[in-house]
Amino acid sequence: MRLSYLPLALLCSLPAGSLAAQAAPAPARAAPPGAGPEAVFGRLDLPTPTGIRAGSGAPGAGYWQQRADYVIRATLDTAGRSVRGEERITYTNNSPDSLRYIWLQLDQNLFNSESRGFRVFGQDPRFGTKGAEVSVRLLKVGEPAVAAARGKPAVPAAPLTYVVNGTMMRIDLARPLPPKGKQLLELGWSFPFGANSNRMGVEDIDGSTIYEVAQWYPRLAVYDDVQGWNTEQYLGQGEFYLEYGSFDVSLTVPTDMLVAATGTLQNPDEVLTAAQRARLARARTSGETVVIRGKDEIGDPASRPPTQYPTLTWHFTADSVRDFAWAAARHFVWDAVGVNGGTTLAMSFYPPSAEPLWKEASQYAKTAIEYYSKQWATYPYPVASNVNGIEGGMEYPMIVFCRNRTDAEGLYSVTDHEFGHTWFPMMVGSNERLYGWMDEGFNSFMNHYSFPLKFPNSAQPTARGVPETYIKNALSGDEEAIMSPADRMRTNENWRQALYNKPAVGLVLLREHITSPERFDPVFREYIRRWAFKHPTPADFFRSMEDGLGEDLSWFWRSWFYTTDRLDQAVDSVALSDSSGVISRVYLRNAGQMPMPVELALLMDDGSTQRVRLPVEIWGLRNTYTALIPGPKKVNSVAIDPDGWYPDVDRSNNRWPVAPAGAAAATPTPKTN
Ligand SMILES: [Zn+2]
Numbered sequence: 001m002r003l004s005y006l007p008l009a010l011l012c013s014l015p016a017g018s019l020a021a022q023a024a025p026a027p028a029r030a031a032p033p034g035a036g037p038e039a040v041f042g043r044l045d046l047p048t049p050t051g052i053r054a055g056s057g058a059p060g061a062g063y064w065q066q067r068a069d070y071v072i073r074a075t076l077d078t079a080g081r082s083v084r085g086e087e088r089i090t091y092t093n094n095s096p097d098s099l100r101y102i103w104l105q106l107d108q109n110l111f112n113s114e115s116r117g118f119r120v121f122g123q124d125p126r127f128g129t130k131g132a133e134v135s136v137r138l139l140k141v142g143e144p145a146v147a148a149a150r151g152k153p154a155v156p157a158a159p160l161t162y163v164v165n166g167t168m169m170r171i172d173l174a175r176p177l178p179p180k181g182k183q184l185l186e187l188g189w190s191f192p193f194g195a196n197s198n199r200m201g202v203e204d205i206d207g208s209t210i211y212e213v214a215q216w217y218p219r220l221a222v223y224d225d226v227q228g229w230n231t232e233q234y235l236g237q238g239e240f241y242l243e244y245g246s247f248d249v250s251l252t253v254p255t256d257m258l259v260a261a262t263g264t265l266q267n268p269d270e271v272l273t274a275a276q277r278a279r280l281a282r283a284r285t286s287g288e289t290v291v292i293r294g295k296d297e298i299g300d301p302a303s304r305p306p307t308q309y310p311t312l313t314w315h316f317t318a319d320s321v322r323d324f325a326w327a328a329a330r331h332f333v334w335d336a337v338g339v340n341g342g343t344t345l346a347m348s349f350y351p352p353s354a355e356p357l358w359k360e361a362s363q364y365a366k367t368a369i370e371y372y373s374k375q376w377a378t379y380p381y382p383v384a385s386n387v388n389g390i391e392g393g394m395e396y397p398m399i400v401f402c403r404n405r406t407d408a409e410g411l412y413s414v415t416d417h418e419f420g421h422t423w424f425p426m427m428v429g430s431n432e433r434l435y436g437w438m439d440e441g442f443n444s445f446m447n448h449y450s451f452p453l454k455f456p457n458s459a460q461p462t463a464r465g466v467p468e469t470y471i472k473n474a475l476s477g478d479e480e481a482i483m484s485p486a487d488r489m490r491t492n493e494n495w496r497q498a499l500y501n502k503p504a505v506g507l508v509l510l511r512e513h514i515t516s517p518e519r520f521d522p523v524f525r526e527y528i529r530r531w532a533f534k535h536p537t538p539a540d541f542f543r544s545m546e547d548g549l550g551e552d553l554s555w556f557w558r559s560w561f562y563t564t565d566r567l568d569q570a571v572d573s574v575a576l577s578d579s580s581g582v583i584s585r586v587y588l589r590n591a592g593q594m595p596m597p598v599e600l601a602l603l604m605d606d607g608s609t610q611r612v613r614l615p616v617e618i619w620g621l622r623n624t625y626t627a628l629i630p631g632p633k634k635v636n637s638v639a640i641d642p643d644g645w646y647p648d649v650d651r652s653n654n655r656w657p658v659a660p661a662g663a664a665a666a667t668p669t670p671k672t673n
Contacts, residue, residue: 040565040595041620044554046539052225053537057544058530065535067092068220068245075252075311076211076328081202084190087217088144091183095223098176102183103229105242107215109135109167110234111194116166117235120487136218138162139188141171157186167234169218187218198236200401203390206331206351210389212401214325215240222431224535232433237495238486239425239432239439242322244533252313253328256304258293260334260349260385261326262398263318271312273305283336284345289362292334295352299331318398320380320533322429325396327387337362339369344379350388354405361386361402361415364454368416371450375521376423377528384422386415395421412454413447417464420446428531435538436486437561441503448504465504467647473497474649479564482506483538505647506560513645514556514597514616515549523548555616559594567646568592570653571638582631586638588614588624591653595619601642604633 047053054060069092074085093099110117112135141162148154162171177183193202193211200214215234222230222241230241251259259271268277276292283290297303305312318324327349336347346369348361365384373379383398391401393414400418404411420443424430430438448465452458473479473493480494482503489495511520527536527544536544542557559565568591575585588598598614610629618625629635640654648654 040559040593041555043552044542044557046542047226047537050225053540055543056547057527057540057542058547059534059540063534064094064096064225066094066220066223066243068243070217070245070247070249070324072217072247072249072324073252074217074249076213076254076257078209078211078254080192082190082192083213083216084139084188085217086140086186086188089183089185089187089220091177091185091220093177093179093181093183095225096179098178099173099183099223100176101170101172102177102185103221103223103231104169104171104187104218105215105221105234105240106136106164106167106169106218107234108191109164110198110236111135116233121236136189136191138164138169139190141187142185143174144184144186160185165231168221168231189218191216199391199394200325201390206353208329208331208351210327210329210332210351210387212325212327212387212389212391214323214394214396214401216325219323222535226537230431230433232485232487234433235487237489238434238436240323241431241433241535242429244320244322244429247316247318247321247324249316249318249324249326250313251316251326251328252311254330255307255310255312256330257312257328258330258332258334258349259314259326259328260332260347260387260399261314261316262321262324262383262396263316264382266315266317267313271305271314273303276303280336280345284338284342286338289335289337289359292336292347293332295333295355298333298352318381321397322426323396325399325401327389327399327401329389333358335359335362337366339366339384340373340379344369344382344384346384346386348386348388354388357405357408357411358388360408361388361411364412364415365419367412367454368419368450369422371453372420372423372446375449376446376525377427377532379422380427380532381422384419386418393418395419395426397422397426409455409458413451416450416454417443417447420450423528427533428528429533429535430537431535433487434485435483436499437482437503438536438538438541440499441482442507444500444504445507448508464501465508466501467505467644470497470502470505471647471649473502474564474566474647481564482561503561506556509596509646510545510553510556513599514553515551519549555595555620563593565593566649567594567596568650568653569596569598569640569646569648570650571640571656574635574638574656576634582634584629584631584635586627586629586635586656588627588640590619590623590625592649596646598625599641599643599645600627601639602629602635603637605636606633608633 049055051060051062069090070087072085072087074083076083109115142157142159145157146155158174160171162169200212203210220243222243247263253259279290279292293303331351332349333352334349336345339346346362346365348358350358365386369379369384381398385399387401389401392403394401395418402414402418404414421439424442425432425439432439444464480489480498482498484498486499511517523545526548527541530544546553570589570591572587572589577583577585595616597616600612602610614627638656641648
């Protein structure tokens with residue numbers, strides 16, 4: 001590992017005990033035998049546009065998506081370490097289909113020691129030891145009562161039948177839900193916190209407890225035009241696919257606790273002191289971090305509003321979000337700073353022992369969010385909270401959980417990464433459970449550029465978008481394709497490469513070398529704009545990029561995203577021909593299955609140097625190519641990709657003449673412009 005913080009920084013997050021039992025390496029999936037240029041360059045077979053998704057990669061004129069609006073009331077039981085809640089969901093059917101049932105996610109059922117996820121990835125005492133105790137207990141499933149209209153009796157609440165299938169639940173509707181119809185659902189549930197740290201959990205530290213609560217209420221599954229109900233089980237590795245909507249959430253906790261959550265606090269007068277409200281107002285317009293509740297105020301009754309009640313209810317609302325998460329503790333230090341001119345408040349919540357490192361956390365959030373806002377799209381939410389607890393690194397709308405307490409680079413790296421998820425998948429809402437690269441990979445690509453902003457002199461400029469670790473994985477013989485679901489990753493390293501690093505390396509390549517930042521950046525911004533708060537598929541991304549870049553990139557998507565093909569460019573020899581003056585013939589070969597443009601550095605016989613760039617299309621004819629270099633100068637030596645831009649898995653054949661073993665190559669590495 002080149003960086004001590006690499007594992008944590010890349011996590012987002014790996015369940016405890018997952019992949020503990022790694023399968024024996026299987027052979028890498030190679031290109032089909034005899035695959036020639038046709039197989040590599042032929043048009044990628046993407047789904048035929050239907051009008052719902054346009055051929056340009058934009059949402060089509062007939063695009064639709066469902067909507068789920070939640071009202072939730074929940075109580076944290078600190079004695080029993082459990083959460084109990086009720087929710088009313090308003091589900092809007094914007095599809096052209098009548099729905100006879102509705103699917104919801106019950107992620108807490110993962111922690112049951114009989115769950116599929118436990119059997120596939122866990123079998124670890126930390127993962128689920130309490131058996132059926134650690135799962136959602138449904139208290140109520142039904143349609144709400146309808147209030148009496150004048151002269152008519154009230155319609156009583158109607159219980160609905162349902163069936164639980166692992167982490168999914170199907171509710172059967174009494175009447176089909178027609179297109180444009182709305183369905184009200186009421187659910188009551190409870191679950192205990194397990195002894196786990198899978199994206200959420202409980203930590204006892206500094207004499208008190210931090211609760212990080214996520215994936216905690218029955219959540220509407222996505223019904224879309226691509227596969228109808230998306231009912232993939234939650235096995236622990238893949239993340240989520242959720243509908244957009246609004247949240248109105250009331251959280252009842254002991255009076256002496258502070259709460260951080262998705263959304264805007266609606267009742268600060270009831271749950272904060274006058275001093276804290278004034279400090280928050282000051283933080284919004286401050287470039288400096290403002291302490292809202294300091295370390296020295298913890299335990300001081302004056303740091304909580306006067307009340308005779310043992311509990312207080314914190315009320316939050318949020319709009320245009322896919323999810324809601326929160327955290328609570330008695331001993332949070334809390335600080336805040338204004339971001340993007342005060343339109344957003346970045347806040348950090350941490351236990352006292354996380355100082356002094358965490359005093360920087362709000363500034364880290366500010367740096368990352370302001371950079372992404374300027375570079376790609378404006379941060380869309382009023383709040384950005386970072387909570388330090390048991391979870392290594394996990395993102396939810398407007399709130400992230402970051403674990404690092406040990407080093408500044410590691411804390412910035414994970415903070416930057418988790419807030420980067422605001423763009424993917426909080427704004428651009430892809431199906432993470434199937435296509436982890438569409439959030440982790442895009443985010444890692446963005447992180448590649450933001451890490452050096454804070455630590456330009458780091459010994460390791462960035463941990464994301466690193467060709468060397470990808471090449472190592474490719475050469476291991478165990479590489480898995482980027483398009484593979486997270487739950488199919490055989491090893492931690494495959495997961496790290498296929499979901500995070502390899503897509504980031506590919507996008508850096510596409511931006512800096514296959515196209516250019518001037519061409520790429522507006523097109524990537526347009527992809528975000530087109531799909532903000534919508535549900536793009538991989539095909540929508542591929543089409544959208546080609547549409548704006550003006551390129552058929554089938555060869556790139558196919559080889560980089562769909563296969564484990566490798567890049568290996570070679571120079572075989574150089575010869576001279578004199579028929580029409582001196583011409584040097586440079587004989588090149590595409591020794592791997594993956595095509596790429598070729599960057600050549602030539603050293604001529606008079607000592608001068610030349611750079612030659614060959615387009616990727618040369619490999620569309622055959623796997624060999626002869627580059628003609630007109631005289632009168634003759635080519636003395638050749639280096640392919642002298643700057644190491646491309647992830648060539650075997651660089652021993654990149655130079656001619658071949659350098660003697662152990663000797664420095666005689667070929668030049670001219671500076672590029
Ligand atoms: Zn992530």
